[in-house]
Amino acid sequence: MRKCLAVVFILICAPAFAESTNDPFQEVVTKYLAAKPKPVLSEEAHKYKVQAEFMVQQKQPGKAMELYGKALNIAPWWPEGHFRLALLLGDTNKYRDATQEMKRYLMLAPDGPDARAAQDKIYQWELVVVPEAGKxxxxxxxxxxxxxxxxxxxxxxxxxxxxxxxxxxxxxxxxxxxxxxxxxxxxxxxxxxxxxxxxxxxxxxxxxxxxxxxxxxxxxxxxxxxxxxxxxxxxxxxxxxxxxxxxxxxxxxxxxxxxxxxxxxxxxxxxxxxxxxxxxxxxxxxxxxxxxxxxxxxxxxxxxxxxxxxxxxxxxxxxxxxxxxxxxxxxxxxxxxxxxxxxxxxxxxxxxxxxxxxxxxxxxx
Structure with missing residues (x-):
């Protein structure tokens, strides 16, 4: 299962947001929500998670984002990873990417402990996200x-x-x-x-x-x-x-x-x-x-x-x-x-x- 999900994650680099019906990330969401019991992080993904948290403590957000990205490349279904990455992206003014990551968190954990905070962050970032260029x-x-x-x-x-x-x-x-x-x-x-x-x-x-x-x-x-x-x-x-x-x-x-x-x-x-x-x-x-x-x-x-x-x-x-x-x-x-x-x-x-x-x-x- 983990290999399949990792392949799906590689495909999510398309610019469309996660709520698009054509977004391959939807397959990750479907499999995760249906899984009983829910998957747990592999030891390698857990290592990247711990290292990312340490980089946050060391006030190195760029390195922390890179490490969260590595963990999510292994476990794209990990809700907390998307939430934490979104916060870091928002703190570094990458609001469009932050919004996308936060929406993915909500897709994976619509009733999660941080769902209210996630939606409120999206509302804030909407004020500063520049629309796509036109024709x-x-x-x-x-x-x-x-x-x-x-x-x-x-x-x-x-x-x-x-x-x-x-x-x-x-x-x-x-x-x-x-x-x-x-x-x-x-x-x-x-x-x-x-x-x-x-x-x-x-x-x-x-x-x-x-x-x-x-x-x-x-x-x-x-x-x-x-x-x-x-x-x-x-x-x-x-x-x-x-x-x-x-x-x-x-x-x-x-x-x-x-x-x-x-x-x-x-x-x-x-x-x-x-x-x-x-x-x-x-x-x-x-x-x-x-x-x-x-x-x-x-x-x-x-x-x-x-x-x-x-x-x-x-x-x-x-x-x-x-x-x-x-x-x-x-x-x-x-x-x-x-x-x-x-x-x-x-x-x-x-x-x-x-x-x-x-x-x-x-x-x-």
Whole structure:
């Protein structure tokens, strides 16, 4: 029985929530509820349980989550394991995953001792779980593909990073908007502007356009809007980070593993010759957006401020008297730490560099 259940557990990586009638986890639930007597943890699963509890005591939640996961890989029917893992995920702001684990606990133990607390946690997390991204659209063959981003709230910034990433502040984006699925490519730039300013033209049409300034990006947007009759723009810095985080609090845009989602100086070439790479060749984040960490730095609309004190909390761009504009996301030529979700950079609006690019945004009705 245990081997069968372990096989079923491997299949639950599908993104659908557990209550879906097509979720393989339902088979685990059915077998567990019918079992008399209920199964008990094997010695190996019990070992991981004890080690996880010890890591909680040692205030190492990441290691504790890993160990609970190993125990559940052996015994996916273990209700308490799902409950404890859910609490840890919630404590580390991984609310979507926490909700899924807590729902699995309730499926296995609807009348369990922690059922009331589990449901109340789900109610709390519903306030901060960002809905899945919506449909994609493209206004012309050469236009960037845009992804509809739902309204929602998130905590912007980091208390563990640089001074200009503080203070962490809660931002509510009240209306949906669209943002580019990828950075603007060299082919898309050429189709609108009739030239390619990129240093790495040999990288190919599907590589991000680079060596463009903030002013250049505005010129591109002006021409694209005239061509399409639409209202493209740069994203605000808050919109950019909201789209990057996609309902999670991971270190990078879509993962805690930078190599999975970003091209940086760690992985984009040799020590002496790093380069950008074609867009969408790394893992997307939960909104289906590519390269928000790494590949090229991305201009946003905002002027630079050296802290978030006084920053807008409605997701709008923060204008000011600064001569600098903000860039986000890091690049192929920079250390991986600059590709963190909260990392920021700045430069003058007319400055061009071969790791500076952008992606588009659009207000939706």
């Amino acid at each position: 994609t659209s493209k206004d012309c063959p050469e236009c960037p593909e845009m992804v509809e981003i739902p309204a929602g709230s998130f905590d912007m910034g980091s208390n563990d990073g640089e001074p200009d990433e503080k203070p962490v502040h809660h931002v509510t984006i009240a209306k949906r908007f669209a943002i580019g699925k990828t950075e603007v490519t060299q082919a898309q730039w050429h189709a609108v502007m009739g030239s390619d300013p990129s240093y790495f033209t040999g990288c190919g049409d599907n590589c991000p356009v680079e060596q463009v300034s903030w002013d250049d990006a505005q010129a591109f947007i002006h021409k694209l809007n005239a061509k399409t009759g639409k209202n493209y723009r740069l994203p605000s810095e808050a919109e950019w980070e909201y789209a990057c985080r996609a309902g999670n609090q991971q270190e990078f845009c879509g993962s805690d593993n930078g190599n999975a989602v970003s091209w940086t100086s760690f992985n984009s070439g040799s020590f002496f010759f790093n380069t950008p790479h074609p867009v969408a060749t790394k893992q997307a984040n939960a909104f289906g957006l590519y390269d928000m960490s790494g590949n090229v730095w991305e201009w946003v609309q905002d002027t630079y401020h050296d802290s978030y004190t006084g920053a807008p909390i409605d997701g709008s761009a923060w204008d000011g008297d600064s001569s600098m504009h903000v860039l986000r996301g890091g690049s192929w030529g920079y250390d991986q730490k600059f590709s963190r979700a909260a990392s920021r950079s700045k430069f003058g609006p007319n400055y061009r560099y071969y790791s500076y690019g952008f992606r588009l945004a659009m207000t939706l009705p």
